[in-house]
Amino acid sequence: MNTFWSDLASHGPIAALAPMDGYCDSPYRQIVKKIAPNTVVFSEFYSADGLVHSKELQRRALTHDTSEYPLIIQIFGKDPAMFAEAAKIIEWYGITGIDINMWCPAKKVVKSGHGSSLMINRDTAFQIVEQMSKAVKIPISVKTRLGWENPDLLVDFVKWLENAGASLISVHGRTYKQAFTGRADFAGIYELKQHINIPVICNGDITSYEDGVMKMIHPTGLKNLDGFMIGRSSFGNPWCFLPGNYEPTLDEILVTMRGHGELLWKVKWRHGMMEARKHLVQYLHGFPGVKQYRTSLVHVESADDIYTVIDDIRRDHASLLEEKISGNSPESLLAVWDCTVD
Ligand SMILES: Cc1cc2nc3c(=O)[nH]c(=O)nc-3n(C[C@H](O)[C@H](O)[C@H](O)COP(=O)(O)O)c2cc1C
Numbered sequence: 350m351n352t353f354w355s356d357l358a359s360h361g362p363i364a365a366l367a368p369m370d371g372y373c374d375s376p377y378r379q380i381v382k383k384i385a386p387n388t389v390v391f392s393e394f395y396s397a398d399g400l401v402h403s404k405e406l407q408r409r410a411l412t413h414d415t416s417e418y419p420l421i422i423q424i425f426g427k428d429p430a431m432f433a434e435a436a437k438i439i440e441w442y443g444i445t446g447i448d449i450n451m452w453c454p455a456k457k458v459v460k461s462g463h464g465s466s467l468m469i470n471r472d473t474a475f476q477i478v479e480q481m482s483k484a485v486k487i488p489i490s491v492k493t494r495l496g497w498e499n500p501d502l503l504v505d506f507v508k509w510l511e512n513a514g515a516s517l518i519s520v521h522g523r524t525y526k527q528a529f530t531g532r533a534d535f536a537g538i539y540e541l542k543q544h545i546n547i548p549v550i551c552n553g554d555i556t557s558y559e560d561g562v563m564k565m566i567h568p569t570g571l572k573n574l575d576g577f578m579i580g581r582s583s584f585g586n587p588w589c590f591l592p593g594n595y596e597p598t599l600d601e602i603l604v605t606m607r608g609h610g611e612l613l614w615k616v617k618w619r620h621g622m623m624e625a626r627k628h629l630v631q632y633l634h635g636f637p638g639v640k641q642y643r644t645s646l647v648h649v650e651s652a653d654d655i656y657t658v659i660d661d662i663r664r665d666h667a668s669l670l671e672e673k674i675s676g677n678s679p680e681s682l683l684a685v686w687d688c689t690v691d
Contacts, residue, residue, distance in 0.1 A: 354517035363576025376612035385590030397426035397435040411442040425450035429476035433484035482514030490517035500537030522553035548575035585631025610655035
């Protein structure tokens with residue numbers, strides 16, 4: 350059994366950037382690591398079959414910066430042989446570990462037998478983990494949900510994955526049926542931890558490092574969880590991975606926005622500007638003057654456009670640069686993203 354995850358867990362809480370399609374590209378991961386270097390970053394999900402067949406996808410998905418380590422690439426699919434082949438390619442690129450998506454509830458994903466449908470196709474799930482574990486030396490982990498309709502089968506399912514060779518499990522506290530509705534419930538995750546030997550990470554509605562550490566604690570004093578994963582609350586707020594409820598100043602926010610925009614331009618060129626449009630406005634959530642700049646930010650076409658908006662904010666709000674910008678309420682971000690993935 351690969352000990353990467355259990356070694357990491359023995360050093361303290363594992364704080365992780367959750368895998369998010371359309372967000373967790375190399376520039377975003379680099380920004381998170383720059384602000385909070387102890388974070389483990391997960392990628393967007395990529396098709397295992399796609400990685401095997403397309404050199405272009407390999408280059409796009411797997412090219413990374415060493416500052417991103419430990420870097421976990423998430424893949425989806427349903428054919429164990431394809432997963433094993435994709436795993437070899439990912440390992441060859443020097444990636445730290447591979448995560449398997451048994452989470453995604455999107456209709457077309459589930460219909461194809463991918464994502465969360467693997468929770469009810471246990472034999473395939475087992476084969477996938479087992480064949481990947483045999484194919485590579487790097488750790489194999491799984492991200493899943495509480496269950497299909499209810500959490501009753503979670504313990505059995507994860508024991509199955511552990512026996513196949515998975516060395517970490519992350520669980521989102523909602524079932525497949527719930528998709529993104531309601532609040533995440535961790536009772537089933539605490540229960541799971543009592544029955545398996547690999548580290549367990551919780552996920553769902555966690556707003557900050559401190560919130561994550563609180564959620565790791567078993568309410569009745571039994572075994573605590575090993576870490577937490579933050580997704581939506583990290584948008585425009587990579588500081589959420591720092592202990593101590595860190596609040597950045599306007600100056601720090603602008604420096605980070607500039608760095609993020611610069612990286613997107615460098616790595617993805619014009620295509621990166623589509624990404625910049627959705628990321629950059631989020632940094633200004635708590636900033637009272639945001640309205641004035643939103644239109645310019647959602648129309649940027651180059652790094653220079655980004656620098657111009659940032660310079661404008663600096664000039665117009667010079668007296669606020671050293672002020673802490675609070676009110677970037679994670680709760681409000683969660684509300685914005687409280688959607689069903691389809
Ligand atoms: C835009 C978006 C894209 C996502 N893409 C993925 C994905 O590719 N793989 C995955 O396992 N989960 C994905 N998720 C789910 C997140 O990893 C996480 O489980 C979910 O957002 C709940 O965590 P949060 O409340 O901290 O956001 C995505 C979520 C969002 C909002």
